[in-house]
Amino acid sequence: MDRRDIEFDADGTTLRGWFYRAAGAAGPAPTIVMAHGFSAVKEQYLDGFAEMFAAAGLNALVYDHRNLGASDGEPRQEMDPWAQVRDYRSAITYAATLATTDRERIGVWGTSYSGGHALVVAAIDRRVKCVVAQVPHISGSESGRRRVRPDQLPGLLARFDADREARFRGEPPGLFPVVAADPAAPCALPGADCWEFFDGSTTRAPSWRNQVTLRTLEMAREYEPGVYVPRISPTPLLLIVAPHDRLTPPDLMLEAYERALQPKRLVLLPGGHFDPYIAGLAEAGGAARDWFVQHLAG
Template sequence: MRRDISFKTEDGVTLRGWHYLPDGRTGRVPTIVMAHGFSAVKEMYLDRFAEAFAAAGLAALVFDNRNFGASDGEPRLEIDPWQQVRDYRDAITFVQGLEETDPDRIGVWGSSYSGGHVLVLGAIDKRIKCVVSQVPLASGHDNALRLIRSDTIAAVRGLFDADRRARGAGEPPAMIPVVSEDPAGPAALPTPDSWTWFTETGRLRAPSWKNEVTLRSVEMFTEYEPASYIRSISPTPLLMVVALGDVLTVADLALAAYEKALEPKKLVTLTGGHFDAYVNDFAAASSAAADWFRRHLLAA
């Protein structure tokens, strides 16, 4: 069963999403808190993951990140990773207060950018009893160096500086496309598979998705280091799902981060690329996550 929900963050922004409950629920149930990655909205396959968790006997709270989709927030289309981490924590507070939720059995699931967020959350918020991080961003700095040509890095930093000066003078933030059909064109996520997935998924499933973010969002991406928290997740159980063909949140950085995590932990590898986790490898990714949550939340 799915119903629409909304809740306010500590700073008063209304976030909106869905609350899923398993069929035949009796009493309070473990609940998974979920949000999407860089610029994506909940209709971009998060419903399928939440349905898989509900079928496994778990509740799920799915919400759009602030400034995107159905959620409020200004400036629109801006991604502040630390604000998104705080919003996850407010979502946990909200869902713990629902009569259907067992407040002592909360899990978090994230993918891509939010796959990095849940690494931070698992370390800093011990209300969380289980973590699943799918195709995660491990290091914004190192990942950016894989996506930005070395001969253009100085020019990109110059754009960040110019945008900062313009904002300081009262001008609106500069914008950049999320994806581009031209691999050499300006884009926050400059890979061919990013263009294909975002444009096709947006057209078929998520008309509210916009192919634009603030340039400042990209600057904040380069400063974000979620894997620096990974050793502190323990003793909370961590499952990491890595796509071995991932060239966006590149696989070797995620695998290196996993090696630094302490037990209990588990690694599941997928054969495809970054976006196959949502489509071609969905069955493997969702079943691994559901099994991990069932093991550590339903058995608790």
């Protein structure tokens, strides 16, 4: 597989990742811009998707979000969803400068939190000619309401307020665990499947950190990418939903799909939120590959 390391500027911050060259391409080829979900880095199984795309004649540009993994940015472990949306657009700009990219055939792929970003970017950036959103984040307010136990919510909101005052005094941002082995322990992504995915991928992704800033959680609760879904058309949209997803509620994804206009396609993938990365990679990656090939390489 032809893969090289890349880096590019995103509003003054250097982002780093990989570029996979489309197999058999003699000239410019379609390019898929990709990034991972909440707190995750590219080594956590994005190479499998990129390799499938490259084998089908599609370039793949994979990068780490700012403040995470190999990319620069401060404060570390902070995820501002709108900064990440702007970085997707910077990645598209970078991809368009490459001689190996057909700038009229650029697609975006996102998963989980970045699946929400993919929806927003496809709606606001017409350079995007095709989009795949895998188990995407749809509504911060509704997901937050379901994810945080009612008895823990007052304490979390109080921590947000205290953290804001501490930052005002010049102190470093507070941190919060992403996942926890104890199902009763407060964390950003509760559930045994969340712990198993992240804890099980630490060997292949040593740059991943089990913490995010408290401000990350506050911004996530305010982020509503689902409202952009009706604006994606006429860009072709593929939505991949796991019916047993306990992290990004399937009913929110299905409601978003109903609001989307044509052309669109829905794929229901057996299993839960993390199955597409490993057990369901062939099906999830294959559906995305075929959608991109149909609309970008056909």
